[in-house]
Amino acid sequence: MSLFSDDALAASRRPVRASALGSFAGGALVRRSLAALAFAASSLIAFGAGAQEATSSSSSEIGESDETRSYAVGVDIHRPKRKDPSEYRSDQYVAVELRFGPYKPNVDDDFSGATKPYEDIFGDDTRYQIGIEVDWQALRIPHFGSLGPGIGYGYTRSTAKAPITSTGEPSAEDTSLWIMPMYAVAVLRVDVLARDFRIPLVPYAKGGLAYALWHSGSEGDTDEADGVEGEGSETGYHLAAGLMFQFNVLHEQGALDMDNSTGINAAYAFGEYFVSDVNSFGTGMQVGANSWVVGIAFEY
Amino acid sequence: MLSLPLLSKKAPGRVAAALRRAALQGLGGALGALVLVAPTPAEAQSTNANAKVELQKTAVRFDREVERDDAQFPFWISRQDCLDETKIFFSPKVTGVQNAQRGSLEVWVGSNVDCTDVNQRTGTNARCSKVAEDRVPTDATLQPIEVSSRDVARAINAPLGTDAEGRGRLVDCDAELEANLTFYLMIVDPGGNMEGTPAKWEDTQIDLVGPPPPNEIEAGIGENKLILEWEVDESDERQDTDSWNFYCDIATNPEETMQGEGGSIGVGVGGTLGVAGAAGAAGSGVGIGEGGAASISDDPTCAPTTLVVGKVPSGDMRCGSAQGLATRNGRAQPLENFQRYAVGISAVDKVGNPGVLSKVACETPEPVTTFFEAYHDAGGEGGGGFCNLGGAPASGAFSTVLAASAAWLVRRRRKRA
Numbered sequence A: 001m002s003l004f005s006d007d008a009l010a011a012s013r014r015p016v017r018a019s020a021l022g023s024f025a026g027g028a029l030v031r032r033s034l035a036a037l038a039f040a041a042s043s044l045i046a047f048g049a050g051a052q053e054a055t056s057s058s059s060s061e062i063g064e065s066d067e068t069r070s071y072a073v074g075v076d077i078h079r080p081k082r083k084d085p086s087e088y089r090s091d092q093y094v095a096v097e098l099r100f101g102p103y104k105p106n107v108d109d110d111f112s113g114a115t116k117p118y119e120d121i122f123g124d125d126t127r128y129q130i131g132i133e134v135d136w137q138a139l140r141i142p143h144f145g146s147l148g149p150g151i152g153y154g155y156t157r158s159t160a161k162a163p164i165t166s167t168g169e170p171s172a173e174d175t176s177l178w179i180m181p182m183y184a185v186a187v188l189r190v191d192v193l194a195r196d197f198r199i200p201l202v203p204y205a206k207g208g209l210a211y212a213l214w215h216s217g218s219e220g221d222t223d224e225a226d227g228v229e230g231e232g233s234e235t236g237y238h239l240a241a242g243l244m245f246q247f248n249v250l251h252e253q254g255a256l257d258m259d260n261s262t263g264i265n266a267a268y269a270f271g272e273y274f275v276s277d278v279n280s281f282g283t284g285m286q287v288g289a290n291s292w293v294v295g296i297a298f299e300y
Numbered sequence B: 001m002l003s004l005p006l007l008s009k010k011a012p013g014r015v016a017a018a019l020r021r022a023a024l025q026g027l028g029g030a031l032g033a034l035v036l037v038a039p040t041p042a043e044a045q046s047t048n049a050n051a052k053v054e055l056q057k058t059a060v061r062f063d064r065e066v067e068r069d070d071a072q073f074p075f076w077i078s079r080q081d082c083l084d085e086t087k088i089f090f091s092p093k094v095t096g097v098q099n100a101q102r103g104s105l106e107v108w109v110g111s112n113v114d115c116t117d118v119n120q121r122t123g124t125n126a127r128c129s130k131v132a133e134d135r136v137p138t139d140a141t142l143q144p145i146e147v148s149s150r151d152v153a154r155a156i157n158a159p160l161g162t163d164a165e166g167r168g169r170l171v172d173c174d175a176e177l178e179a180n181l182t183f184y185l186m187i188v189d190p191g192g193n194m195e196g197t198p199a200k201w202e203d204t205q206i207d208l209v210g211p212p213p214p215n216e217i218e219a220g221i222g223e224n225k226l227i228l229e230w231e232v233d234e235s236d237e238r239q240d241t242d243s244w245n246f247y248c249d250i251a252t253n254p255e256e257t258m259q260g261e262g263g264s265i266g267v268g269v270g271g272t273l274g275v276a277g278a279a280g281a282a283g284s285g286v287g288i289g290e291g292g293a294a295s296i297s298d299d300p301t302c303a304p305t306t307l308v309v310g311k312v313p314s315g316d317m318r319c320g321s322a323q324g325l326a327t328r329n330g331r332a333q334p335l336e337n338f339q340r341y342a343v344g345i346s347a348v349d350k351v352g353n354p355g356v357l358s359k360v361a362c363e364t365p366e367p368v369t370t371f372f373e374a375y376h377d378a379g380g381e382g383g384g385g386f387c388n389l390g391g392a393p394a395s396g397a398f399s400t401v402l403a404a405s406a407a408w409l410v411r412r413r414r415k416r417a
Helices: A006-013 A020-025 A028-056 A107-111 A117-122 A192-197 A252-262 B013-037 B041-045 B079-084 B149-157 B254-258 B292-296 B371-377 B392-416
Strands: A094-102 A128-136 A139-141 A145-163 A170-189 A201-218 A231-246 A266-278 A290-299 B052-054 B060-063 B087-090 B093-095 B104-110 B129-134 B145-148 B178-180 B182-188 B194-201 B205-207 B215-222 B225-231 B241-252 B273-275 B286-288 B318-323 B329-332 B341-349 B361-363
Touching (some): A094 A145, A107 A117, A117 A145, A117 B371, A128 A170, A145 B371, A170 A231, A170 A266, A170 B225, A170 B371, A192 A201, A201 B371, A252 A266, B079 B149, B087 B149, B104 B145, B104 B149, B129 B145, B129 B149, B145 B149, B149 B205, B215 B341, B215 B361, B225 B241, B241 B329, B318 B329
Parallel strands (some): A170 B215, B052 B194
Antiparallel strands (some): A094 A128, A139 A145, A145 A170, A170 A201, A201 A231, A231 A266, A266 A290, B060 B087, B087 B145, B104 B129, B104 B182, B178 B205, B182 B194, B215 B225, B225 B329, B241 B318, B241 B341, B341 B361
């Protein structure tokens, strides 16, 4: 803001009505004195207003006349517009998710209900998976969201007592199946609500290829049947949709401080439903699942 | 001048004079020789009072077929060392010796006793024993002195001061012997007194005793194996248990044995396996002592054929092991399906001493159905190894897509650069 704004100068150049005293004093001398006094007063007030704005805005510069108003006697004081806090955030490239949820592989789906080897051995007890996903937000679509690739990794294990072949009664020997589901997906996050409208919800969708390792055995041994090893790898596809809740809106200044100190732009809690079909397109064991996960996510 | 008939002045003539001269010369020569051989007065009074015996840790070595690592206390004498008569080699450095002919370099051992005290080495109250002896070295280099672990065990079990009966007591390496040892390497004069400064070695203990056995043994069915679980009495649990050994034997049924046709039943005493009487056709010679059945197994129908509960078992019958003080389960394998076994457990301490055998548990291994067997038997097509990507066309498409994605990413990064 100019110390001597146009309005202040214009105001100072406006003819000042001479008071009775000025008239009584008579003459040009009095008029000029009063004019100078008015200009000085208006300038002083304008300077004070400019100093206040300079302390409230770190990026304000002298000369931005569209964001400020002049101050002069008789003119309304207008509070300068505050900067959008999001403009102080660091650049954002990556999202990381920590994931947890139930996982029941659809092994029995391959048998059309005629037999259910997974359920017969492991029963209906719920097993869980833990996982992690890293997404690169390669493309930012202004006022919409981000799009980019992501990779995910998970782990789940089912264990039960193997039944005695002759009687079906549970033996003392364990049998287990562990699965490592992985995927490479395209991730579309729609964060316009959070960014532009301060609504802390970010819906997203994912889709891509899946790959999983699995192993059946116990205590380091690998099961075998008719010479076939009880372990393998499968391919397939993975689809997911979810909703994230952004914590930044709960404490914006705290979020900015976190960004300044750690580089984390935003933190979320999320819930997601996924569908995965991972049986090497019908030629392997179906180790995919249809389930949900919850977790926390961070954007850097 | 000695007065001898040969030297008498009455001997006639020149012969007598010649003989006299020869005798005198011979006597003089003999006296001279004695002077040369005999110590000088100074030498006769010199001792090894300034001698010093030093022993570094690197100068002690145990000669074992199988070395023990640092976690297994390699300087301790174990039961196996006693059985093998493992040799301990000390290579001390000795300096300041003034009279190597005087006395000997001796190795004494005691437990919580100062063997530099002559009263601990001699007399009826002596608690130290000599386990090795060698000449006093003339320089700082010395051949290693060899000590037998079995001799050390005998010495500690029946120290020198013990009466003849005690010294003759047999140490069969199954003695319950645990003690801190101190070896003294010292120069001892002919009178049995120590000279100079001895070396002490305190890093060796003797431990011939294994930990107590576990209890509440349970055996579960597995395929070609038995799954074992056990508990440990907290009051007996020792911190030096390092692992558990499992021992398998063909099981017998004492109740069936006792019902042999036409035979009488032998009854032992004290709860151990007694000697059966003349059992009938069904008898196998296994009798049950009074109260013995309960001390063998919690199952009255379960007993081993050869294993002896309460004794350190033979390694030939070992059928598995488990590591860790806190471990409470393990596998006994490989076993035959449909054969009933009696299985017992002994705890093993850090130096490898096995404890006595626990009570036994009996069970019969049987085939089980694992998940993959159930899946495969139902017609499942998966499996065959991690490298077996099911379906060549599908795997090819997957690989193609992955490769294309990677290529796109690389191209994009190059554009940015």
